[in-house]
Amino acid sequence: MRYGFGIDVGGTTVKLGLFTESGELLEKWEIPTNTTDSGSAILPDIATAITGALSRHGIDRESVLGVGLGVPGPVDSRGVVDHCVNLGWPVVDLPESLGKLAGLPVAAANDANVAALGECWKGGGQGHRSMVLATLGTGIGGGIVIDGKMVYGAHGAGGEIGHIPMEWDDPETCGCGKRGCAEQYGSATGISRMAKKAMEESDKPSVLRQLPQVTARDIFAMGAIGDELAQEILERYYRFLARFLAAVCCVVDPEIVVLGGGVSKAGAPLLAGIQKYFNRYVFHACNTVEFALARLGNDAGIYGSFKLALDSFGGTDERK
Amino acid sequence: MRYGFGIDVGGTTVKLGLFTESGELLEKWEIPTNTTDSGSAILPDIATAITGALSRHGIDRESVLGVGLGVPGPVDSRGVVDHCVNLGWPVVDLPESLGKLAGLPVAAANDANVAALGECWKGGGQGHRSMVLATLGTGIGGGIVIDGKMVYGAHGAGGEIGHIPMEWDDPETCGCGKRGCAEQYGSATGISRMAKKAMEESDKPSVLRQLPQVTARDIFAMGAIGDELAQEILERYYRFLARFLAAVCCVVDPEIVVLGGGVSKAGAPLLAGIQKYFNRYVFHACNTVEFALARLGNDAGIYGSFKLALDSFGGTDERK
Numbered sequence: 001m002r003y004g005f006g007i008d009v010g011g012t013t014v015k016l017g018l019f020t021e022s023g024e025l026l027e028k029w030e031i032p033t034n035t036t037d038s039g040s041a042i043l044p045d046i047a048t049a050i051t052g053a054l055s056r057h058g059i060d061r062e063s064v065l066g067v068g069l070g071v072p073g074p075v076d077s078r079g080v081v082d083h084c085v086n087l088g089w090p091v092v093d094l095p096e097s098l099g100k101l102a103g104l105p106v107a108a109a110n111d112a113n114v115a116a117l118g119e120c121w122k123g124g125g126q127g128h129r130s131m132v133l134a135t136l137g138t139g140i141g142g143g144i145v146i147d148g149k150m151v152y153g154a155h156g157a158g159g160e161i162g163h164i165p166m167e168w169d170d171p172e173t174c175g176c177g178k179r180g181c182a183e184q185y186g187s188a189t190g191i192s193r194m195a196k197k198a199m200e201e202s203d204k205p206s207v208l209r210q211l212p213q214v215t216a217r218d219i220f221a222m223g224a225i226g227d228e229l230a231q232e233i234l235e236r237y238y239r240f241l242a243r244f245l246a247a248v249c250c251v252v253d254p255e256i257v258v259l260g261g262g263v264s265k266a267g268a269p270l271l272a273g274i275q276k277y278f279n280r281y282v283f284h285a286c287n288t289v290e291f292a293l294a295r296l297g298n299d300a301g302i303y304g305s306f307k308l309a310l311d312s313f314g315g316t317d318e319r320k
Numbered sequence: 321m322r323y324g325f326g327i328d329v330g331g332t333t334v335k336l337g338l339f340t341e342s343g344e345l346l347e348k349w350e351i352p353t354n355t356t357d358s359g360s361a362i363l364p365d366i367a368t369a370i371t372g373a374l375s376r377h378g379i380d381r382e383s384v385l386g387v388g389l390g391v392p393g394p395v396d397s398r399g400v401v402d403h404c405v406n407l408g409w410p411v412v413d414l415p416e417s418l419g420k421l422a423g424l425p426v427a428a429a430n431d432a433n434v435a436a437l438g439e440c441w442k443g444g445g446q447g448h449r450s451m452v453l454a455t456l457g458t459g460i461g462g463g464i465v466i467d468g469k470m471v472y473g474a475h476g477a478g479g480e481i482g483h484i485p486m487e488w489d490d491p492e493t494c495g496c497g498k499r500g501c502a503e504q505y506g507s508a509t510g511i512s513r514m515a516k517k518a519m520e521e522s523d524k525p526s527v528l529r530q531l532p533q534v535t536a537r538d539i540f541a542m543g544a545i546g547d548e549l550a551q552e553i554l555e556r557y558y559r560f561l562a563r564f565l566a567a568v569c570c571v572v573d574p575e576i577v578v579l580g581g582g583v584s585k586a587g588a589p590l591l592a593g594i595q596k597y598f599n600r601y602v603f604h605a606c607n608t609v610e611f612a613l614a615r616l617g618n619d620a621g622i623y624g625s626f627k628l629a630l631d632s633f634g635g636t637d638e639r640k
Contacts, residue, residue, distance in 0.1 A: 074605045077467075082605070130474050144571065146471060147397075153573025154450050157605035164570045165563050165601040176604060243485050250484045251464065251571040253473025281485040284496060285394045285402070285477035 003059055004314070005050060005067040005104075006118075006306025008111060009033065011086035014046060017302035018053050021065060021314060023122065027053065028302060039088040047101035066105035066313035068305035069094055070114035074156025079108035082156060107312040109150060111301055113159055115260070116143025117150045118304025123296040124258035132254045133294065134161060134245065136263035139175065140183035144252055150308070151252075161248050162187070166240075182244050188216040188262050191237045195219055198236070204229045220266040238273030245274065246281035249289050260294030267293060323379055324634070325370060325387040325424075326438075326626025328431060329353065331406035334366060337622035338373050341385060341634060343442065347373065348622060359408035367421035386425035388629035389414055390434035390621045394476025399428035402476060427632040429470060431621055433479055435580070436463025437470045438624025443616040444578035452574045453614065454481060454565065457581035459495065460503035464572055470628070471572075481568050482507070486560075502564050508536040508582050511557045515539055518556070524549045540586040558593030565594065566601035569609050580614030587613060 002021040007014060010033060017028045031049050034041040046069075054061065071094065073084035079095040094108035109117075116125075116133035125131035129148050135141035140162030144151040151158035167180035172193075174181035184190055195214045199206065206229035207222050208214050219237075222230035245257055264270065271291045279287050296303055322341040327334060330353060337348045351369050354361040366389075374381065391414065393404035399415040414428035429437075436445075436453035445451035449468050455461035460482030464471040471478035487500035492513075494501035504510055515534045519526065526549035527542050528534050539557075542550035565577055584590065591611045599607050616623055 146466065147469075149467075151466060151572060153605075154575040155573055155605045155608060157570070157573040157603050160570050160573065160603045160605070163603040164567045168563075178601065178603075180601075243488075247484045247567055248571055250477070250480050251568055252471060253475055253477040253480065255474040281498065281500075283477050283480045283483040283498075285473075285475045285480070288475060 002063050002065045002314075004065045004306050004309045005053075006302035006304065006309065007046060007067060008070045008114070008301025008305055009042065009046075009072065009087065010111070011035070011072065014042070014049075015298065015302050016046070016049055016053070017299070017306060018057065019306045021310070023306075023310075025302075026057065028299070033087065035086075035088050037088075038090065039084070042087060042089075043098045043101055046098060050102050050104070061103055064104055066107060066309040067098065067102060068114065068307065068309035068312070069098060069106060069108040070111040070301045070305045071108060072111050075108055075110045075113075075152065076154075076156050077152040079106065081108065105309075105313045107308045109152060109305075109308055110143075110156060110159075112141035113143040113150045113152065114304035114308055115141070115300035116145050116159065116304065117307050118296055118300040118302070119258050119260065119294050120145040120148070121307045122303050123300060124260075124292040124294045125256050128255040130252070130254040130256075132161070132245070132248055132252065132257045133159075134248075134257065134259055135261035135294070136187055136259060137261035138187060138189055140187050141261070142248075144254070146252060146254075149311070161244075164244065164247060166244060185240050186237075186244050191216045191219055191233065191263070194236060195230075195233050198229060198233050202229065204232075206230060216263050217265075220269070224269070234273060238270075239277045241274050242277030243281045246278060246286075249286045250283050253286055254289060256290040256292055258292050258294050260300065264293050322383050322385045322634075324385045324626050324629045325373075326622035326624065326629065327366060327387060328390045328434070328621025328625055329362065329366075329392065329407065330431070331355070331392065334362070334369075335618070335622050336366070336369055336373070337619070337626060338377065339626045341630070343626075343630075345622075346377065348619070353407065355406070355408050357408075358410065359404070362407060362409075363418045363421055366418060370422050370424070381423055384424055386427065386629040386633035387418065387422060388434065388625035388627065388632070389418060389426060389428040390431035390625045391428060392431050395428055395430045395433075395472065396474075396476050397472040399426065401428065425629075425633045427628045429472060429625075429628055430463075430476060430479075432461035433463040433470045433472065434624035434628055435461070435620035436465050436479065436624065437627050438616055438620040438622070439578050439580065439614050440465040440468070441627045442623050443620060444580075444612040444614045445576050448575040450572070450574040450576075452481070452565070452568055452572065452577045453479075454568075454577065454579055455581035455614075456507055456579060456583035458507060458509055460507050461581070462568075464574070466572060466574075469631070481564075484564065484567060486564060505560050506557075506564050511536045511539055511553065511583070514557060515550075515553050518549060518553050522549065526550060536583050537585070540589070544589070554593060558590075559597045561594050562597030563601045566598060566606075569606045570603050573606055574609060576610040576612055578612050578614050580620065584613050
């Protein structure tokens with residue numbers, strides 16, 4: 001029996017998973033992310049955590065096929081990350097650095113991209129060979145899987161769909177410094193912003209007006225109980241997402257689009273809302289692209305990271 | 321020595337190329353495309369042409385690694401095309417149908433996608449592993465190469481970037497039946513349309529006003545000799561293309577974007593014009609995406625089709 005690790009490095013915690021080669025999750029746990037001193041302790045901490053898990057489970061290093069690592073920054077296909085602002089990292093060759101510390105083969109990629117690989121393997125995209133993951137949270141993260149493989153991008157920016165320019169001249173800037181990025185409209189923050197504008201532009205009464213701050217959740221909840229203004233905002237939001245996802249589908253034409261992140265908790269109405277407008281915007285051959293919700297939640301990263309290790313160092317996966 | 325064929329099926333002519341396994345083009349020629357009777361003679365005509373070439377060059381079938389075929393319609397990764405309107409074809413399993421007729425292994429793909437593969441192999445993208453080809457002609461065709469391989473798309477629509485929705489409410493419809501498609505603005509037809517609008521909206525004198533019909537070529541020519549209105553139209557056009565190509569790059573993050581089609585004859589000023597605006601719209605990690613002009617012209621299809629056959633049936637290519 002062989003084993004592997006899937007590790008998801010976040011700004012606050014590092015999530016770790018120990019898997020069997022066949023994809024069974026034996027243990028998952030977290031350690032804090034130590035971002036002091038330019039994050040120099042993070043990789044040593046991970047190596048220590050790996051050693052601890054091997055000893056707990058009585059596994060020797062020879063039985064470990066490798067370690068997959070997802071990190072919040074642009075990672076090229078060799079596993080070199082070019083600055084992780086949240087961690088304090090400069091340019092780091094992750095396979096080399098963690099490989100030496102852990103004494104194991106290491107593959108690394110961007111965290112949103114490994115999440116896509118995880119959802120395609122064991123989540124909302126299971127059974128599909130090509131998939132787009134759109135994570136609708138504070139911003140929009142994304143990852144593309146084609147022919148079972150993650151699209152790294154030549155500069156580690158494959159699947160950075162949240163920064164597709166969608167509007168010409170928005171006066172407000174995106175967190176990335178540009179204007180008109182998809183995540184300014186399609187994220188949880190985006191729909192709140194849409195709601196604020198809609199309330200300013202119309203006199204229509206709405207329960208939303210009584211709330212000190214309107215969240216995505218409020219808008220979905222009020223829309224569901226018949227609040228007209230909330231419903232108008234939702235229609236505008238669905239139409240935006242349809243147009244945005246149609247743009248992505250015209251480039252890579254996936255089998256399925258999987259929606260994750262906080263907004264995806266809205267569930268079936270979100271899927272139905274997008275599908276209502278999608279065919280108006282997408283190239284006709286893509287009319288049958290499927291839509292689904294992400295299923296792995298916060299575990300997508302460890303599943304995807306392990307799958308990356310399996311694809312890189314495993315020898316028995318028929319989907320390689 | 322082994323050989324292969326690269327074949328590009330168009331609505332008027334079929335272009336054929338006989339290549340050595342190392343990629344040398346030994347002969348290229350054309351036969352007419354017979355679209356009568358739902359195009360039922362096209363594949364038999366191609367098989368006859370192949371047999372003729374083998375006999376002319378004294379090559380036996382055992383020395384042929386295979387045939388690559390590019391066709392103007394959506395083709396899935398098994399080589400099945402789902403209607404070619406220009407040829408009259410219904411759903412056709414090209415590897416099976418042509419394979420039987422020619423007695424050779426056949427791989428097939430969409431013509432714009434094989435052109436991208438050709439340009440990446442021996443044209444403007446030579447030396448790169450990932451590339452976006454944007455063909456700016458009457459419409460906009462496109463093809464994506466990632467890790468040296470063509471992106472077919474799950475419904476044969478990989479690289480259909482000309483139909484990315486770019487505007488919300490254009491009153492005019494695109495040839496595909498939708499509104500606001502990239503090719504309505506970014507193609508040769510698109511810039512002519514922009515020029516027409518600009519002449520209507522402004523009183524600025526311009527040589528363009530003296531022409532019975534304003535083509536892309538006229539606009540570039542008049543812009544180059546200092547016509548102010550032409551220059552304004554060009555800036556608007558460059559800005560559009562920058563925003564459009566930035567959207568594509570945020571999805572797949574290629575090493576290089578190659579521009580082909582009639583508009584690309586404008587050459588260096590076109591590249592410089594796009595690059596002037598590109599970084600305003602693209603995700604910062606993609607700031608270093610390169611731009612180049614296509615180099616194979618009408619031969620991109622036969623080169624790319626042959627490369628597809630080589631990747632599918634050849635055994636010696638180090639880039640596989």
